[in-house]
Amino acid sequence: xxxxxxxxxxxxxxxxxxxxxxxxxxxxxxxxxxxxxxxxxxxxxxxxxxxxxxxxxxxxxxxxxxxxxxxxxxxxxxxxxxxxxxxxxxxxxxxxxxxxxxxxxxxxxxxxxxxxxxxxxxxxxxxxxxxxxxxxxxxxxxxxxxxxxxxxxxxxxxxxxxxxxxxxxxxxxxxxxxxxxxxxxxxxxxxxxxxxxxxxxxxxxxxxxxxxxxxxxxxxxxxxxxxxxxxxxxxxxxxxxxxxxxxxxxxxxxxxxxxxxxxxxxxxxxxxxxxxxxxxxxxxxxxxxxxxxxxxxxxxxxxxxxxxxxxx
Amino acid sequence: xxxxxxxxxxxxxxxxxxxxxxxxxxxxxxxxxxxxxxxxxxxxxxxxxxxxxxxxxxxxxxxxxxxxxxxxxxxxxxxxxxxxxxxxxxxxxxxxxxxxxxxxxxxxxxxxxxxxxxxxxxxxxxxxxxxxxxxxxxxxxxxxxxxxxxxxxxxxxxxxxxxxxxxxxxxxxxxxxxxxxxxxxxxxxxxxxxxxxxxxxxxxxxxxxxxxxxxxxxxxxxxxxxxxxxxxxxxxxxxxxxxxxxxxxxxxxxxxxxxxxxxxxxxxxxxxxxxxxxxxxxxxxxxxxxxxxxxxxxxxxxxxxxxxxxxxxxxxxxxxxxxxxxxxxxxxxxxxxxxxxxxxxxxxxxxxxxxxxxxxxxxxxxx
Numbered sequence: 246x247x248x249x250x251x252x253x254x255x256x257x258x259x260x261x262x263x264x265x266x267x268x269x270x271x272x273x274x275x276x277x278x279x280x281x282x283x284x285x286x287x288x289x290x291x292x293x294x295x296x297x298x299x300x301x302x303x304x305x306x307x308x309x310x311x312x313x314x315x316x317x318x319x320x321x322x323x324x325x326x327x328x329x330x331x332x333x334x335x336x337x338x339x340x341x342x343x344x345x346x347x348x349x350x351x352x353x354x355x356x357x358x359x360x361x362x363x364x365x366x367x368x369x370x371x372x373x374x375x376x377x378x379x380x381x382x383x384x385x386x387x388x389x390x391x392x393x394x395x396x397x398x399x400x401x402x403x404x405x406x407x408x409x410x411x412x413x414x415x416x417x418x419x420x421x422x423x424x425x426x427x428x429x430x431x432x433x434x435x436x437x438x439x440x441x442x443x444x445x446x447x448x449x450x451x452x453x454x455x456x457x458x459x460x461x462x463x464x465x466x467x468x469x470x471x472x473x474x475x476x477x478x479x480x481x482x483x484x485x486x487x488x489x490x491x492x493x494x495x496x497x498x499x500x501x502x503x504x505x506x507x508x509x510x511x512x513x514x515x516x517x518x519x520x521x522x523x524x525x526x527x528x529x530x531x532x533x534x535x536x537x538x539x540x541x542x543x544x545x546x547x548x549x550x551x552x553x554x555x556x557x
Numbered sequence: 558x559x560x561x562x563x564x565x566x567x568x569x570x571x572x573x574x575x576x577x578x579x580x581x582x583x584x585x586x587x588x589x590x591x592x593x594x595x596x597x598x599x600x601x602x603x604x605x606x607x608x609x610x611x612x613x614x615x616x617x618x619x620x621x622x623x624x625x626x627x628x629x630x631x632x633x634x635x636x637x638x639x640x641x642x643x644x645x646x647x648x649x650x651x652x653x654x655x656x657x658x659x660x661x662x663x664x665x666x667x668x669x670x671x672x673x674x675x676x677x678x679x680x681x682x683x684x685x686x687x688x689x690x691x692x693x694x695x696x697x698x699x700x701x702x703x704x705x706x707x708x709x710x711x712x713x714x715x716x717x718x719x720x721x722x723x724x725x726x727x728x729x730x731x732x733x734x735x736x737x738x739x740x741x742x743x744x745x746x747x748x749x750x751x752x753x754x755x756x757x758x759x760x761x762x763x764x765x766x767x768x769x770x771x772x773x774x775x776x777x778x779x780x781x782x783x784x785x786x787x788x789x790x791x792x793x794x795x796x797x798x799x800x801x802x803x804x805x806x807x808x809x810x811x812x813x814x815x816x817x818x819x820x821x822x823x824x825x826x827x828x829x830x831x832x833x834x835x836x837x838x839x840x841x842x843x844x845x846x847x848x849x850x851x852x853x854x855x856x857x858x859x860x861x862x863x864x865x866x867x868x869x870x871x872x873x874x875x876x877x878x879x880x881x882x883x884x885x886x887x888x889x890x891x892x893x894x895x896x897x898x899x900x901x902x903x904x905x906x907x908x909x910x911x912x913x914x915x916x917x918x919x920x921x922x923x924x
Contacts, residue, residue, distance in 0.1 A: 393601060393602075393605070394605070396602060396605075397602055397605030397606065397608075397609065398609075400602050400605070400606060400899055400902055400903050400906075401606070401609070401895070401898070401899050401902065402857055402858065402860060402861035402898060402902060403861065404861045404864060404865075405860075405861060405864065405879070405895055405898050405899075406609075406895070408864070408879065408880075408883060408891075408895070409609075409610070409613050409891060409892065409895045410613065411883075412613070412617070412883050412886070412888065412891050413613040413614070413616050413617045413888075414616070485727070485728055489730055489731075492730050492732075493730065493731075493732065493864075493865055496730075496732045496865065496868075497864075497865070497868065497880055497883065497884075498884060499883065509730070509732075512730070512732060512733055512736065515736070516736060516869070519736050519739060519740050519744070520740065520744045523740050526733070526736050527733075527736075527737065527740075530730060530732075530733030530736070530737070531733075533730045533733065534725075534728055534729045534730065534733065537728040537729075537730070538724060538725070538728035538729075541724060541727065541728050542724070
């Protein structure tokens, strides 16, 4: 058995065998091995790879926005001559009513979109995990109370609740993130609770408890990691929804404020020119569509690859 | 029942009525218990809805007193209104007052229209109802058969095409699709009428009764109005229908695949039942039961989708009312509309749950 401690001459075949080993000799090997198996399963699915490409592309565009589109996304050109120009070699997606290049704005908008998604996921996932595992692990009245609260949040359609929150907190991208996160966690909590209930009577949990591990330690050290894969799949599937909700808020003027290049707000600007200058609304909308399609494809693929139960 | 009474008494006749009476009693008890539990959880959810809307209303940075008296009123007026609104009392008491008001249907007055919120909501609701219902009908009419077809021809080009269609449906931003629809079908092709519910020419000559214009015009025999209304509603309804179609189709496909992999399907195949009969009579009947929940859910999603769609199509419904109030910081109206949508959400869930019990004998027996 090869272990990290006996360095072997590096070969791809050797690395592969190490990863696919049926008897991993360290935690790291087991973990990396299971990642590798998931990756192999994912690679089989061409649609999922398209989705992955879109998501990686979005990240790259967000990082390299200044390189790809060096112009200023907030400042326009000459209002007399460069306003509302159709797509051309100079302006790939045309210009808007402020004579700004739409391509530059769409590229820089990728940053905002990625930022919103990342922040929402980073807030909603831990909350959902915490509430769900706590409810599932303790059961009884803790479960009843927590799940009732969860149900109440689920009793509002997502966009409506986010709208009401943003209305209360005031428009802006931070508040949009908070509102979307507040509407996202209940689904993760539900899922984490269901997962926790299936494992809370397992022997290894009892063993940990007998060793004197505290409830908090059992929850975060033993239960939550086991819930994580299905929650991650759910979150990935949900990212498209997050993007659409954020864009919807932006469209209604409640997300990022002008002159920020937020895609939903850009579509809203284009509304006024839809008949004669269709590109102003069409291009940013297309960007939203492509990115959300990418996340949907990736999420579907991840679910098929990692969670065969739920796939069919 | 009648047939049994008329038939000659079977040997165990004396035992029978007793047994039946007992089970009927037990059933009645179980029904009351179930209904009580349901009512309790419903009441709790509604209370939660109220708590959420109440606290949203409290954290608004808009000063409710200033929005009534304006910023030029003297301090004494401010104090008086402050007390009249009950803002000086403890939060729990304020919530209690709020609760009592809502229960009597008093959502307060709209800052924009200067009318009670409930009247406003009653006025705008039919428009949304009509649009969402037509969208749902379209979504079910196309989504369910397409899902069945995709499952029946799993893996073939039919399945692939339907999958892509559905993917587009739940990836595209609805407001963008609406705009593109207006651009293509209204501005370029001229197949449909533009924004709004009804042509200006008819707006004053036609008196709606229920507020559901398609129904009203048909009942009054005004087919010219009907045609005009139809040409207005068809594009937004198709856009909403496309979204629910994507969802319904995807779920139908997965339910059908589940049913088709069951043993009773294999048994039917072995018996020599035709494939069409297996799909439409055996599998779809079983898949239809969970599908009801899905249809209920997609109706709710349509209410949500209508917020964005109505903005684009200038549709004078609940969604437009909500966004208009939002943009003008009319918090009473926002919370009222949010609460009504929340109630609709809970009720639709309840109805689909009850239908589910009614249609699936397995669930009925277990509960």
